Amino acid sequence: MTRAVLSLGGNLGDRAGTLRTALRALTSEGLVARSVLYETPPWGPVEQPTFLNAVAVVRGDRDAAGWLALAHELEDAAGRTREVRWGARTLDVDVVTVTADDGTPVRCDDADLTLPHPHAHERAFVLVPWLALDPAAELPGHGPVRDLLAALPAEDVEGVRRWEQLA
Numbered sequence: 001m002t003r004a005v006l007s008l009g010g011n012l013g014d015r016a017g018t019l020r021t022a023l024r025a026l027t028s029e030g031l032v033a034r035s036v037l038y039e040t041p042p043w044g045p046v047e048q049p050t051f052l053n054a055v056a057v058v059r060g061d062r063d064a065a066g067w068l069a070l071a072h073e074l075e076d077a078a079g080r081t082r083e084v085r086w087g088a089r090t091l092d093v094d095v096v097t098v099t100a101d102d103g104t105p106v107r108c109d110d111a112d113l114t115l116p117h118p119h120a121h122e123r124a125f126v127l128v129p130w131l132a133l134d135p136a137a138e139l140p141g142h143g144p145v146r147d148l149l150a151a152l153p154a155e156d157v158e159g160v161r162r163w164e165q166l167a
Ligand SMILES: Nc1ncnc2c1ncn2[C@@H]1O[C@H](COP(=O)(O)OP(=O)(O)OP(=O)(O)O)[C@@H](O)[C@H]1O
Pocket: 068, 071, 082, 084, 085, 086, 087, 092, 093, 094, 095, 096, 110, 111, 112, 113, 114, 115, 116, 117, 118, 119
């Protein structure tokens, strides 16, 4: 068994409906916990609409490649097409970390699967929902999520706003 932290986001179409459908699909995939939805300003160089984001923790029989395959299945089910890097999309599901049951983090350096996710430590849209879900969360190789958030510009962190009440 492994445990994966997934980041879900989207900024096209029915953002909340798409995210809720994906989160519901995770209930049959060993969903352990999920954050509420947050509204987040676009991260990165592309000018684009505001995102809704959430973080989910899942535990199941899949290995790291299996969690990535699930991420792609969810994106495909949301009608996502792959166009501009870091650009607008109906649904983006990133695998943030995968951990074995003994606590060992899985590390991968392939272009197809890099673990931990190479940008998670600098993305308030990942760290804020993750910390709300798990105050003891740690990003392997980077440290406590709480400390990573404290190191980000305040405006990045304050831009991430809770969009729905506690689930
Ligand atoms: N940890 C990971 N989680 C999800 N995709 C990954 C990961 N590591 C590598 N990839 C690869 O990245 C490729 C491009 O993903 P995608 O189009 O979602 O990029 P992006 O969302 O624009 O950028 P980012 O991955 O920085 O959020 C995917 O085909 C996937 O195989």
